[in-house]
Amino acid sequence: xxxxxxxxxxxxxxxxxxxxxxxxxxxxxxxxxxxxxxxxxxxxxxxxxxxxxxxxxxxxxxxxxxxxxxxxxxxxx
Numbered sequence: 001x002x003x004x005x006x007x008x009x010x011x012x013x014x015x016x017x018x019x020x021x022x023x024x025x026x027x028x029x030x031x032x033x034x035x036x037x038x039x040x041x042x043x044x045x046x047x048x049x050x051x052x053x054x055x056x057x058x059x060x061x062x063x064x065x066x067x068x069x070x071x072x073x074x075x076x077x
Contacts, residue, residue, distance in 0.1 A: 022039060023036035023037060023038055023039075023054065023075075024036070024037050024038070024039060024042055025037075025071075026042075026051055026053070026059050026061050027059075027061070027062045027065050027066075027067050028057070028059045028060055028061075028062065029060045029061065029062035029065070030060055031069065032062070032065065032067060032068035032069050033067060033068075033069045033070065033071070033072050034067040034070065034071045034072065034075075035051075035053035035054070035055065035057055035059045035071075035072045035075050036053060036054045036071075036072070036075040036076070037051045037052070037053050037054070037059065038054070049061050053072065053075055054074070054075045055072055055074030055075045056074075057072070057074075
């Protein structure tokens with residue numbers, strides 16, 4: 001039997017001024033290189049699984065994969 005605590009609506013708590021600003025590291029399944037993608041791009045293209053990185057490359061996301069070739073030098077700049 002569930003208690004009344006499980007029925008409460010939770011409040012979304014975030015850090016003001018940081019939403020959409022931090023880049024997310026996404027590993028490309030084709031090249032195994034880690035690219036930096038903005039949180040806005042991740043949210044906009046989540047269903048497709050392909051994201052546009054800071055360097056302009058289209059990244060096909062690979063889940064649970066270690067970067068075999070390191071990070072993209074264009075994204076790090």
